[in-house]
Amino acid sequence: MPDHSERQLLLLGLLRHQEMHGYQINEFIDEQMAFCVDLKRSTAYYLLERLRHEGYVTEETERTGNRPERRVYRITPAGETHFQALLRANLATYTPPTYANDIGLIFHQHLPPAEVRTLLETRRQNILAHQQKLKSLATVLPTDHLAIIRHHLIHVTAELDWIEEQLA
Amino acid sequence: MPDHSERQLLLLGLLRHQEMHGYQINEFIDEQMAFCVDLKRSTAYYLLERLRHEGYVTEETERTGNRPERRVYRITPAGETHFQALLRANLATYTPPTYANDIGLIFHQHLPPAEVRTLLETRRQNILAHQQKLKSLATVLPTDHLAIIRHHLIHVTAELDWIEEQLA
DNA sequence: ACAGAAATAGTCAGACTTGAGTATAGCGAA
DNA sequence: TTCGCTATACTCAAGTCTGACTATTTCTGT
Incomplete structure:
Protein backbone atom coordinates (compact mmCIF):
# COMPACT_ATOMS: atom_id res chain seq x y z
CA MET A 1 0.00 0.00 0.00
CA THR A 93 6.93 13.98 9.63
CA TYR A 94 9.98 14.41 7.47
CA THR A 95 10.02 12.40 4.25
CA PRO A 96 13.37 12.83 2.55
CA PRO A 97 12.88 13.28 -1.20
CA THR A 98 14.83 11.24 -3.72
CA TYR A 99 17.08 13.09 -6.10
CA ALA A 100 16.89 11.45 -9.52
CA ASN A 101 20.11 13.11 -10.62
CA ASP A 102 22.27 11.45 -7.99
CA ILE A 103 22.59 8.29 -10.07
CA GLY A 104 24.48 10.01 -12.86
CA LEU A 105 27.05 11.31 -10.40
CA ILE A 106 27.78 7.79 -9.17
CA PHE A 107 28.88 6.80 -12.65
CA HIS A 108 30.53 10.05 -13.70
CA GLN A 109 33.95 8.38 -13.88
CA HIS A 110 32.76 6.49 -16.94
CA LEU A 111 32.99 9.68 -19.00
CA PRO A 112 35.99 11.97 -19.63
CA PRO A 113 36.18 14.62 -16.89
CA ALA A 114 35.98 17.47 -19.41
CA GLU A 115 32.69 16.18 -20.76
CA VAL A 116 31.29 15.69 -17.26
CA ARG A 117 32.14 19.31 -16.58
CA THR A 118 30.30 20.48 -19.70
CA LEU A 119 27.25 18.38 -18.87
CA LEU A 120 27.12 19.63 -15.30
CA GLU A 121 27.48 23.17 -16.61
CA THR A 122 24.34 22.52 -18.66
CA ARG A 123 22.61 21.15 -15.60
CA ARG A 124 23.55 24.29 -13.76
CA GLN A 125 21.86 26.38 -16.45
CA ASN A 126 18.71 24.27 -16.05
CA ILE A 127 18.74 24.83 -12.32
CA LEU A 128 19.06 28.58 -12.86
CA ALA A 129 16.12 28.49 -15.25
CA HIS A 130 14.07 26.62 -12.67
CA GLN A 131 15.02 29.22 -10.07
CA GLN A 132 13.73 31.97 -12.32
CA LYS A 133 10.46 30.14 -12.86
CA LEU A 134 9.99 29.79 -9.11
CA LYS A 135 10.68 33.48 -8.59
CA SER A 136 8.09 34.44 -11.16
CA LEU A 137 5.58 32.06 -9.57
CA ALA A 138 5.92 34.07 -6.39
CA THR A 139 4.42 37.05 -8.17
CA VAL A 140 1.55 35.09 -9.71
CA LEU A 141 0.33 32.71 -7.00
CA PRO A 142 -1.63 33.68 -3.88
CA THR A 143 0.42 34.64 -0.85
CA ASP A 144 -0.48 31.41 1.01
CA HIS A 145 2.05 29.73 -1.25
CA LEU A 146 4.94 32.04 -0.44
CA ALA A 147 6.29 29.84 2.33
CA ILE A 148 6.37 26.87 0.01
CA ILE A 149 7.94 28.77 -2.84
CA ARG A 150 10.55 29.96 -0.37
CA HIS A 151 11.05 26.33 0.64
CA HIS A 152 11.73 25.38 -2.96
CA LEU A 153 14.00 28.36 -3.49
CA ILE A 154 16.10 27.43 -0.47
CA HIS A 155 16.59 23.96 -1.92
CA VAL A 156 17.40 25.30 -5.37
CA THR A 157 20.06 27.47 -3.81
CA ALA A 158 21.43 24.43 -1.99
CA GLU A 159 21.49 22.59 -5.29
CA LEU A 160 23.44 25.40 -6.95
CA ASP A 161 25.93 25.48 -4.08
CA TRP A 162 26.47 21.77 -4.38
CA ILE A 163 26.91 21.72 -8.13
CA GLU A 164 29.39 24.58 -7.99
CA GLU A 165 31.28 22.63 -5.36
CA GLN A 166 31.37 19.66 -7.75
CA LEU A 167 32.56 21.81 -10.63
CA ALA A 168 35.43 23.11 -8.54
CA MET B 1 5.48 6.03 -20.44
CA THR B 93 19.38 17.47 -16.54
CA TYR B 94 17.85 18.89 -13.42
CA THR B 95 14.71 17.17 -12.17
CA PRO B 96 13.29 19.10 -9.23
CA PRO B 97 12.14 16.69 -6.53
CA THR B 98 8.71 16.94 -4.95
CA TYR B 99 8.54 17.59 -1.24
CA ALA B 100 5.71 15.56 0.24
CA ASN B 101 5.64 17.71 3.35
CA ASP B 102 4.74 20.91 1.55
CA ILE B 103 1.07 19.98 1.48
CA GLY B 104 0.73 20.10 5.24
CA LEU B 105 2.09 23.61 5.32
CA ILE B 106 -0.55 24.81 2.89
CA PHE B 107 -3.26 23.84 5.35
CA HIS B 108 -1.49 24.75 8.57
CA GLN B 109 -4.01 27.49 9.32
CA HIS B 110 -6.60 24.78 9.98
CA LEU B 111 -4.88 23.94 13.27
CA PRO B 112 -4.14 26.17 16.27
CA PRO B 113 -0.75 27.88 15.81
CA ALA B 114 0.59 26.41 19.06
CA GLU B 115 -0.08 22.90 17.86
CA VAL B 116 1.47 23.59 14.47
CA ARG B 117 4.57 24.74 16.30
CA THR B 118 4.74 21.55 18.36
CA LEU B 119 4.26 19.39 15.28
CA LEU B 120 6.95 21.21 13.33
CA GLU B 121 9.22 20.89 16.34
CA THR B 122 8.72 17.13 16.05
CA ARG B 123 9.45 17.30 12.36
CA ARG B 124 12.64 19.13 13.15
CA GLN B 125 13.71 16.30 15.46
CA ASN B 126 13.07 13.84 12.63
CA ILE B 127 15.19 15.88 10.26
CA LEU B 128 18.00 15.94 12.82
CA ALA B 129 17.76 12.17 13.18
CA HIS B 130 17.95 11.80 9.41
CA GLN B 131 21.00 14.05 9.37
CA GLN B 132 22.72 11.81 11.89
CA LYS B 133 21.92 8.73 9.84
CA LEU B 134 23.43 10.34 6.75
CA LYS B 135 26.56 11.27 8.65
CA SER B 136 27.02 7.73 9.88
CA LEU B 137 26.47 6.43 6.34
CA ALA B 138 29.48 8.45 5.29
CA THR B 139 31.68 6.30 7.52
CA VAL B 140 30.19 3.03 6.28
CA LEU B 141 29.76 3.40 2.53
CA PRO B 142 32.56 3.43 -0.07
CA THR B 143 34.10 6.82 -0.82
CA ASP B 144 32.48 7.00 -4.28
CA HIS B 145 29.28 7.89 -2.45
CA LEU B 146 30.71 10.78 -0.48
CA ALA B 147 29.67 13.39 -3.06
CA ILE B 148 26.11 12.13 -2.95
CA ILE B 149 25.98 11.96 0.81
CA ARG B 150 27.29 15.52 0.83
CA HIS B 151 24.52 16.42 -1.61
CA HIS B 152 21.91 15.03 0.76
CA LEU B 153 23.50 16.70 3.75
CA ILE B 154 23.41 20.08 2.01
CA HIS B 155 19.71 19.65 1.40
CA VAL B 156 19.05 18.50 4.95
CA THR B 157 20.78 21.63 6.18
CA ALA B 158 18.60 23.71 3.87
CA GLU B 159 15.56 21.94 5.26
CA LEU B 160 16.61 22.73 8.83
CA ASP B 161 17.20 26.38 7.92
CA TRP B 162 13.78 26.60 6.38
CA ILE B 163 11.93 24.97 9.24
CA GLU B 164 13.66 27.20 11.76
CA GLU B 165 12.59 30.16 9.68
CA GLN B 166 9.00 28.89 9.84
CA LEU B 167 9.17 28.37 13.59
CA ALA B 168 10.35 31.95 14.06
C1' DA C 1 21.93 -34.38 15.52
C1' DC C 2 18.24 -31.58 14.66
C1' DA C 3 14.90 -27.66 15.21
C1' DG C 4 14.44 -23.05 14.15
C1' DA C 5 16.47 -18.92 12.06
C1' DA C 6 18.52 -16.72 8.24
C1' DA C 7 19.98 -16.53 3.53
C1' DT C 8 19.01 -17.48 -1.37
C1' DA C 9 16.10 -16.54 -5.42
C1' DG C 10 12.56 -15.28 -7.13
C1' DT C 11 6.87 -14.95 -8.41
C1' DC C 12 2.47 -12.82 -8.64
C1' DA C 13 -2.08 -10.84 -7.63
C1' DG C 14 -3.59 -6.63 -6.92
C1' DA C 15 -3.05 -1.83 -6.43
C1' DC C 16 -1.56 2.55 -8.59
C1' DT C 17 -0.73 5.76 -12.54
C1' DT C 18 -1.45 8.02 -16.80
C1' DG C 19 -1.58 9.08 -21.94
C1' DA C 20 -4.82 8.75 -25.19
C1' DG C 21 -9.40 8.75 -26.21
C1' DT C 22 -14.69 9.99 -25.94
C1' DA C 23 -18.45 13.03 -26.10
C1' DT C 24 -20.95 17.30 -25.81
C1' DA C 25 -21.31 22.52 -25.48
C1' DG C 26 -20.28 27.23 -26.45
C1' DC C 27 -18.11 30.69 -29.35
C1' DG C 28 -15.76 33.37 -32.96
C1' DA C 29 -14.88 34.21 -37.71
C1' DA C 30 -15.90 33.75 -42.65
C1' DT D 1 -24.95 29.25 -40.54
C1' DT D 2 -21.55 26.41 -40.15
C1' DC D 3 -16.74 24.99 -39.64
C1' DG D 4 -13.41 24.50 -36.54
C1' DC D 5 -11.39 25.43 -32.09
C1' DT D 6 -11.45 25.53 -27.26
C1' DA D 7 -13.57 24.28 -22.80
C1' DT D 8 -16.03 20.94 -20.03
C1' DA D 9 -15.98 16.25 -17.88
C1' DC D 10 -14.59 12.44 -17.54
C1' DT D 11 -13.18 6.95 -18.97
C1' DC D 12 -10.22 3.22 -19.82
C1' DA D 13 -6.65 0.11 -21.50
C1' DA D 14 -2.15 -0.55 -20.81
C1' DG D 15 1.80 0.10 -18.26
C1' DT D 16 4.14 0.20 -13.68
C1' DC D 17 5.10 -1.02 -8.78
C1' DT D 18 5.30 -3.69 -4.68
C1' DG D 19 3.82 -6.36 -0.30
C1' DA D 20 3.08 -10.85 0.61
C1' DC D 21 4.18 -15.28 -0.48
C1' DT D 22 6.71 -19.73 -1.99
C1' DA D 23 10.37 -22.89 -1.80
C1' DT D 24 14.85 -24.57 -0.98
C1' DT D 25 19.48 -24.39 1.37
C1' DT D 26 22.69 -23.36 4.82
C1' DC D 27 23.87 -21.96 9.24
C1' DT D 28 23.62 -21.82 14.60
C1' DG D 29 22.87 -23.03 19.09
C1' DT D 30 21.92 -26.73 22.30
Whole structure:
Protein backbone atom coordinates (compact mmCIF):
# COMPACT_ATOMS: atom_id res chain seq x y z
CA MET A 1 0.00 0.00 0.00
CA PRO A 2 1.78 3.12 -1.20
CA ASP A 3 1.50 6.31 0.71
CA HIS A 4 -1.15 8.53 -0.85
CA SER A 5 -1.45 10.45 2.33
CA GLU A 6 -0.22 13.76 1.03
CA ARG A 7 -2.45 13.65 -2.01
CA GLN A 8 -5.43 12.59 0.06
CA LEU A 9 -4.57 15.47 2.35
CA LEU A 10 -4.56 17.83 -0.60
CA LEU A 11 -7.92 16.67 -1.96
CA LEU A 12 -9.59 16.67 1.44
CA GLY A 13 -8.10 20.08 2.18
CA LEU A 14 -9.55 21.54 -0.99
CA LEU A 15 -12.97 20.00 -0.36
CA ARG A 16 -12.86 21.20 3.21
CA HIS A 17 -12.80 24.74 1.89
CA GLN A 18 -15.75 24.17 -0.43
CA GLU A 19 -17.48 21.41 -2.35
CA MET A 20 -16.10 20.96 -5.83
CA HIS A 21 -16.53 18.83 -8.92
CA GLY A 22 -13.70 16.82 -10.39
CA TYR A 23 -12.83 19.07 -13.26
CA GLN A 24 -12.73 22.08 -10.97
CA ILE A 25 -10.39 20.34 -8.55
CA ASN A 26 -8.08 19.40 -11.39
CA GLU A 27 -8.07 22.87 -12.80
CA PHE A 28 -7.18 24.32 -9.43
CA ILE A 29 -4.37 21.85 -8.91
CA ASP A 30 -2.96 22.44 -12.37
CA GLU A 31 -3.01 26.18 -11.96
CA GLN A 32 -1.95 26.65 -8.38
CA MET A 33 -0.36 23.50 -7.05
CA ALA A 34 1.40 21.87 -9.97
CA PHE A 35 4.71 23.33 -8.86
CA CYS A 36 4.68 21.42 -5.57
CA VAL A 37 2.59 18.29 -6.15
CA ASP A 38 2.65 15.71 -8.87
CA LEU A 39 -0.93 14.67 -9.47
CA LYS A 40 -2.35 14.05 -12.93
CA ARG A 41 -6.00 14.53 -13.73
CA SER A 42 -6.86 10.89 -14.18
CA THR A 43 -5.12 10.07 -10.93
CA ALA A 44 -7.19 12.67 -9.12
CA TYR A 45 -10.39 11.03 -10.34
CA TYR A 46 -9.07 7.69 -9.17
CA LEU A 47 -8.20 9.04 -5.73
CA LEU A 48 -11.56 10.79 -5.37
CA GLU A 49 -13.27 7.49 -6.09
CA ARG A 50 -11.15 5.86 -3.40
CA LEU A 51 -11.96 8.59 -0.91
CA ARG A 52 -15.63 8.03 -1.66
CA HIS A 53 -15.23 4.29 -1.19
CA GLU A 54 -13.64 4.90 2.18
CA GLY A 55 -16.43 7.25 3.22
CA TYR A 56 -14.35 10.40 3.41
CA VAL A 57 -16.27 12.21 0.69
CA THR A 58 -19.71 11.93 -0.87
CA GLU A 59 -20.37 12.11 -4.57
CA GLU A 60 -23.45 13.72 -6.07
CA THR A 61 -24.13 14.11 -9.75
CA GLU A 62 -25.50 17.40 -10.94
CA ARG A 63 -25.85 19.17 -14.23
CA THR A 64 -25.77 22.82 -15.17
CA GLY A 65 -27.57 23.70 -18.38
CA ASN A 66 -26.95 21.17 -21.08
CA ARG A 67 -23.35 20.46 -20.14
CA PRO A 68 -22.38 16.88 -19.38
CA GLU A 69 -23.06 15.61 -15.87
CA ARG A 70 -20.50 16.41 -13.26
CA ARG A 71 -19.83 14.75 -9.96
CA VAL A 72 -19.72 17.10 -7.05
CA TYR A 73 -17.63 15.97 -4.08
CA ARG A 74 -18.28 17.03 -0.53
CA ILE A 75 -16.25 16.10 2.54
CA THR A 76 -17.96 14.00 5.24
CA PRO A 77 -17.46 14.22 9.02
CA ALA A 78 -15.28 11.10 8.79
CA GLY A 79 -13.35 12.91 6.09
CA GLU A 80 -12.88 15.89 8.40
CA THR A 81 -11.43 13.65 11.07
CA HIS A 82 -9.20 11.93 8.55
CA PHE A 83 -8.05 15.29 7.24
CA GLN A 84 -6.98 16.40 10.70
CA ALA A 85 -5.09 13.17 11.28
CA LEU A 86 -3.33 13.39 7.93
CA LEU A 87 -2.49 17.03 8.53
CA ARG A 88 -0.98 16.36 11.94
CA ALA A 89 1.01 13.43 10.58
CA ASN A 90 2.23 15.44 7.62
CA LEU A 91 3.35 18.38 9.74
CA ALA A 92 5.20 16.17 12.21
CA THR A 93 6.93 13.98 9.63
CA TYR A 94 9.98 14.41 7.47
CA THR A 95 10.02 12.40 4.25
CA PRO A 96 13.37 12.83 2.55
CA PRO A 97 12.88 13.28 -1.20
CA THR A 98 14.83 11.24 -3.72
CA TYR A 99 17.08 13.09 -6.10
CA ALA A 100 16.89 11.45 -9.52
CA ASN A 101 20.11 13.11 -10.62
CA ASP A 102 22.27 11.45 -7.99
CA ILE A 103 22.59 8.29 -10.07
CA GLY A 104 24.48 10.01 -12.86
CA LEU A 105 27.05 11.31 -10.40
CA ILE A 106 27.78 7.79 -9.17
CA PHE A 107 28.88 6.80 -12.65
CA HIS A 108 30.53 10.05 -13.70
CA GLN A 109 33.95 8.38 -13.88
CA HIS A 110 32.76 6.49 -16.94
CA LEU A 111 32.99 9.68 -19.00
CA PRO A 112 35.99 11.97 -19.63
CA PRO A 113 36.18 14.62 -16.89
CA ALA A 114 35.98 17.47 -19.41
CA GLU A 115 32.69 16.18 -20.76
CA VAL A 116 31.29 15.69 -17.26
CA ARG A 117 32.14 19.31 -16.58
CA THR A 118 30.30 20.48 -19.70
CA LEU A 119 27.25 18.38 -18.87
CA LEU A 120 27.12 19.63 -15.30
CA GLU A 121 27.48 23.17 -16.61
CA THR A 122 24.34 22.52 -18.66
CA ARG A 123 22.61 21.15 -15.60
CA ARG A 124 23.55 24.29 -13.76
CA GLN A 125 21.86 26.38 -16.45
CA ASN A 126 18.71 24.27 -16.05
CA ILE A 127 18.74 24.83 -12.32
CA LEU A 128 19.06 28.58 -12.86
CA ALA A 129 16.12 28.49 -15.25
CA HIS A 130 14.07 26.62 -12.67
CA GLN A 131 15.02 29.22 -10.07
CA GLN A 132 13.73 31.97 -12.32
CA LYS A 133 10.46 30.14 -12.86
CA LEU A 134 9.99 29.79 -9.11
CA LYS A 135 10.68 33.48 -8.59
CA SER A 136 8.09 34.44 -11.16
CA LEU A 137 5.58 32.06 -9.57
CA ALA A 138 5.92 34.07 -6.39
CA THR A 139 4.42 37.05 -8.17
CA VAL A 140 1.55 35.09 -9.71
CA LEU A 141 0.33 32.71 -7.00
CA PRO A 142 -1.63 33.68 -3.88
CA THR A 143 0.42 34.64 -0.85
CA ASP A 144 -0.48 31.41 1.01
CA HIS A 145 2.05 29.73 -1.25
CA LEU A 146 4.94 32.04 -0.44
CA ALA A 147 6.29 29.84 2.33
CA ILE A 148 6.37 26.87 0.01
CA ILE A 149 7.94 28.77 -2.84
CA ARG A 150 10.55 29.96 -0.37
CA HIS A 151 11.05 26.33 0.64
CA HIS A 152 11.73 25.38 -2.96
CA LEU A 153 14.00 28.36 -3.49
CA ILE A 154 16.10 27.43 -0.47
CA HIS A 155 16.59 23.96 -1.92
CA VAL A 156 17.40 25.30 -5.37
CA THR A 157 20.06 27.47 -3.81
CA ALA A 158 21.43 24.43 -1.99
CA GLU A 159 21.49 22.59 -5.29
CA LEU A 160 23.44 25.40 -6.95
CA ASP A 161 25.93 25.48 -4.08
CA TRP A 162 26.47 21.77 -4.38
CA ILE A 163 26.91 21.72 -8.13
CA GLU A 164 29.39 24.58 -7.99
CA GLU A 165 31.28 22.63 -5.36
CA GLN A 166 31.37 19.66 -7.75
CA LEU A 167 32.56 21.81 -10.63
CA ALA A 168 35.43 23.11 -8.54
CA MET B 1 5.48 6.03 -20.44
CA PRO B 2 6.98 7.02 -17.10
CA ASP B 3 10.59 7.90 -16.77
CA HIS B 4 12.59 4.91 -15.61
CA SER B 5 15.71 6.41 -16.94
CA GLU B 6 17.56 6.84 -13.67
CA ARG B 7 16.76 3.32 -12.53
CA GLN B 8 17.72 1.88 -15.89
CA LEU B 9 20.90 3.89 -15.61
CA LEU B 10 21.57 2.38 -12.21
CA LEU B 11 21.01 -1.21 -13.33
CA LEU B 12 23.05 -0.80 -16.50
CA GLY B 13 25.79 0.92 -14.55
CA LEU B 14 26.03 -1.96 -12.10
CA LEU B 15 26.05 -4.56 -14.89
CA ARG B 16 28.64 -2.53 -16.75
CA HIS B 17 31.00 -3.11 -13.87
CA GLN B 18 30.38 -6.85 -13.79
CA GLU B 19 27.72 -9.40 -14.66
CA MET B 20 25.35 -10.10 -11.79
CA HIS B 21 22.33 -12.16 -10.92
CA GLY B 22 19.11 -10.61 -9.70
CA TYR B 23 19.47 -11.31 -6.04
CA GLN B 24 23.00 -9.95 -6.02
CA ILE B 25 21.89 -6.73 -7.69
CA ASN B 26 19.13 -6.29 -5.15
CA GLU B 27 21.42 -6.95 -2.25
CA PHE B 28 23.88 -4.38 -3.51
CA ILE B 29 21.17 -1.79 -4.01
CA ASP B 30 19.69 -2.41 -0.57
CA GLU B 31 23.04 -2.16 1.13
CA GLN B 32 24.71 0.65 -0.73
CA MET B 33 22.17 2.64 -2.69
CA ALA B 34 18.96 2.52 -0.70
CA PHE B 35 19.68 5.96 0.75
CA CYS B 36 19.58 7.62 -2.65
CA VAL B 37 17.31 5.50 -4.87
CA ASP B 38 13.90 4.06 -4.30
CA LEU B 39 13.86 0.68 -6.00
CA LYS B 40 12.21 -2.36 -4.46
CA ARG B 41 13.37 -5.87 -5.19
CA SER B 42 10.36 -6.93 -7.22
CA THR B 43 10.63 -3.75 -9.26
CA ALA B 44 14.25 -4.52 -10.03
CA TYR B 45 13.28 -7.92 -11.41
CA TYR B 46 10.61 -6.27 -13.49
CA LEU B 47 13.00 -3.67 -14.88
CA LEU B 48 15.65 -6.28 -15.65
CA GLU B 49 13.07 -8.20 -17.66
CA ARG B 50 12.28 -5.01 -19.55
CA LEU B 51 15.93 -4.27 -20.22
CA ARG B 52 16.25 -7.79 -21.59
CA HIS B 53 13.19 -7.29 -23.77
CA GLU B 54 14.72 -4.13 -25.18
CA GLY B 55 18.01 -5.89 -25.89
CA TYR B 56 20.11 -3.95 -23.39
CA VAL B 57 21.01 -6.99 -21.28
CA THR B 58 21.12 -10.73 -21.82
CA GLU B 59 19.83 -13.25 -19.35
CA GLU B 60 21.44 -16.62 -18.75
CA THR B 61 20.31 -19.15 -16.19
CA GLU B 62 22.94 -20.87 -14.13
CA ARG B 63 23.05 -22.88 -10.94
CA THR B 64 25.64 -23.22 -8.24
CA GLY B 65 25.47 -26.37 -6.14
CA ASN B 66 21.94 -27.30 -5.21
CA ARG B 67 20.64 -23.74 -4.87
CA PRO B 68 17.70 -22.69 -7.00
CA GLU B 69 18.49 -21.48 -10.51
CA ARG B 70 19.55 -17.91 -10.83
CA ARG B 71 19.44 -15.61 -13.82
CA VAL B 72 22.70 -13.90 -14.59
CA TYR B 73 22.43 -10.60 -16.42
CA ARG B 74 25.12 -9.21 -18.69
CA ILE B 75 25.09 -5.87 -20.51
CA THR B 76 25.06 -5.93 -24.35
CA PRO B 77 26.78 -3.47 -26.73
CA ALA B 78 23.38 -1.84 -27.29
CA GLY B 79 23.11 -1.60 -23.52
CA GLU B 80 26.50 0.11 -23.36
CA THR B 81 25.37 2.71 -25.86
CA HIS B 82 22.12 3.21 -24.00
CA PHE B 83 24.00 3.56 -20.74
CA GLN B 84 26.16 6.34 -22.16
CA ALA B 85 23.12 8.18 -23.50
CA LEU B 86 21.27 7.89 -20.19
CA LEU B 87 24.33 8.99 -18.29
CA ARG B 88 24.83 12.09 -20.42
CA ALA B 89 21.15 12.96 -20.16
CA ASN B 90 21.14 12.46 -16.41
CA LEU B 91 24.22 14.61 -15.84
CA ALA B 92 22.90 17.45 -17.98
CA THR B 93 19.38 17.47 -16.54
CA TYR B 94 17.85 18.89 -13.42
CA THR B 95 14.71 17.17 -12.17
CA PRO B 96 13.29 19.10 -9.23
CA PRO B 97 12.14 16.69 -6.53
CA THR B 98 8.71 16.94 -4.95
CA TYR B 99 8.54 17.59 -1.24
CA ALA B 100 5.71 15.56 0.24
CA ASN B 101 5.64 17.71 3.35
CA ASP B 102 4.74 20.91 1.55
CA ILE B 103 1.07 19.98 1.48
CA GLY B 104 0.73 20.10 5.24
CA LEU B 105 2.09 23.61 5.32
CA ILE B 106 -0.55 24.81 2.89
CA PHE B 107 -3.26 23.84 5.35
CA HIS B 108 -1.49 24.75 8.57
CA GLN B 109 -4.01 27.49 9.32
CA HIS B 110 -6.60 24.78 9.98
CA LEU B 111 -4.88 23.94 13.27
CA PRO B 112 -4.14 26.17 16.27
CA PRO B 113 -0.75 27.88 15.81
CA ALA B 114 0.59 26.41 19.06
CA GLU B 115 -0.08 22.90 17.86
CA VAL B 116 1.47 23.59 14.47
CA ARG B 117 4.57 24.74 16.30
CA THR B 118 4.74 21.55 18.36
CA LEU B 119 4.26 19.39 15.28
CA LEU B 120 6.95 21.21 13.33
CA GLU B 121 9.22 20.89 16.34
CA THR B 122 8.72 17.13 16.05
CA ARG B 123 9.45 17.30 12.36
CA ARG B 124 12.64 19.13 13.15
CA GLN B 125 13.71 16.30 15.46
CA ASN B 126 13.07 13.84 12.63
CA ILE B 127 15.19 15.88 10.26
CA LEU B 128 18.00 15.94 12.82
CA ALA B 129 17.76 12.17 13.18
CA HIS B 130 17.95 11.80 9.41
CA GLN B 131 21.00 14.05 9.37
CA GLN B 132 22.72 11.81 11.89
CA LYS B 133 21.92 8.73 9.84
CA LEU B 134 23.43 10.34 6.75
CA LYS B 135 26.56 11.27 8.65
CA SER B 136 27.02 7.73 9.88
CA LEU B 137 26.47 6.43 6.34
CA ALA B 138 29.48 8.45 5.29
CA THR B 139 31.68 6.30 7.52
CA VAL B 140 30.19 3.03 6.28
CA LEU B 141 29.76 3.40 2.53
CA PRO B 142 32.56 3.43 -0.07
CA THR B 143 34.10 6.82 -0.82
CA ASP B 144 32.48 7.00 -4.28
CA HIS B 145 29.28 7.89 -2.45
CA LEU B 146 30.71 10.78 -0.48
CA ALA B 147 29.67 13.39 -3.06
CA ILE B 148 26.11 12.13 -2.95
CA ILE B 149 25.98 11.96 0.81
CA ARG B 150 27.29 15.52 0.83
CA HIS B 151 24.52 16.42 -1.61
CA HIS B 152 21.91 15.03 0.76
CA LEU B 153 23.50 16.70 3.75
CA ILE B 154 23.41 20.08 2.01
CA HIS B 155 19.71 19.65 1.40
CA VAL B 156 19.05 18.50 4.95
CA THR B 157 20.78 21.63 6.18
CA ALA B 158 18.60 23.71 3.87
CA GLU B 159 15.56 21.94 5.26
CA LEU B 160 16.61 22.73 8.83
CA ASP B 161 17.20 26.38 7.92
CA TRP B 162 13.78 26.60 6.38
CA ILE B 163 11.93 24.97 9.24
CA GLU B 164 13.66 27.20 11.76
CA GLU B 165 12.59 30.16 9.68
CA GLN B 166 9.00 28.89 9.84
CA LEU B 167 9.17 28.37 13.59
CA ALA B 168 10.35 31.95 14.06
C1' DA C 1 21.93 -34.38 15.52
C1' DC C 2 18.24 -31.58 14.66
C1' DA C 3 14.90 -27.66 15.21
C1' DG C 4 14.44 -23.05 14.15
C1' DA C 5 16.47 -18.92 12.06
C1' DA C 6 18.52 -16.72 8.24
C1' DA C 7 19.98 -16.53 3.53
C1' DT C 8 19.01 -17.48 -1.37
C1' DA C 9 16.10 -16.54 -5.42
C1' DG C 10 12.56 -15.28 -7.13
C1' DT C 11 6.87 -14.95 -8.41
C1' DC C 12 2.47 -12.82 -8.64
C1' DA C 13 -2.08 -10.84 -7.63
C1' DG C 14 -3.59 -6.63 -6.92
C1' DA C 15 -3.05 -1.83 -6.43
C1' DC C 16 -1.56 2.55 -8.59
C1' DT C 17 -0.73 5.76 -12.54
C1' DT C 18 -1.45 8.02 -16.80
C1' DG C 19 -1.58 9.08 -21.94
C1' DA C 20 -4.82 8.75 -25.19
C1' DG C 21 -9.40 8.75 -26.21
C1' DT C 22 -14.69 9.99 -25.94
C1' DA C 23 -18.45 13.03 -26.10
C1' DT C 24 -20.95 17.30 -25.81
C1' DA C 25 -21.31 22.52 -25.48
C1' DG C 26 -20.28 27.23 -26.45
C1' DC C 27 -18.11 30.69 -29.35
C1' DG C 28 -15.76 33.37 -32.96
C1' DA C 29 -14.88 34.21 -37.71
C1' DA C 30 -15.90 33.75 -42.65
C1' DT D 1 -24.95 29.25 -40.54
C1' DT D 2 -21.55 26.41 -40.15
C1' DC D 3 -16.74 24.99 -39.64
C1' DG D 4 -13.41 24.50 -36.54
C1' DC D 5 -11.39 25.43 -32.09
C1' DT D 6 -11.45 25.53 -27.26
C1' DA D 7 -13.57 24.28 -22.80
C1' DT D 8 -16.03 20.94 -20.03
C1' DA D 9 -15.98 16.25 -17.88
C1' DC D 10 -14.59 12.44 -17.54
C1' DT D 11 -13.18 6.95 -18.97
C1' DC D 12 -10.22 3.22 -19.82
C1' DA D 13 -6.65 0.11 -21.50
C1' DA D 14 -2.15 -0.55 -20.81
C1' DG D 15 1.80 0.10 -18.26
C1' DT D 16 4.14 0.20 -13.68
C1' DC D 17 5.10 -1.02 -8.78
C1' DT D 18 5.30 -3.69 -4.68
C1' DG D 19 3.82 -6.36 -0.30
C1' DA D 20 3.08 -10.85 0.61
C1' DC D 21 4.18 -15.28 -0.48
C1' DT D 22 6.71 -19.73 -1.99
C1' DA D 23 10.37 -22.89 -1.80
C1' DT D 24 14.85 -24.57 -0.98
C1' DT D 25 19.48 -24.39 1.37
C1' DT D 26 22.69 -23.36 4.82
C1' DC D 27 23.87 -21.96 9.24
C1' DT D 28 23.62 -21.82 14.60
C1' DG D 29 22.87 -23.03 19.09
C1' DT D 30 21.92 -26.73 22.30
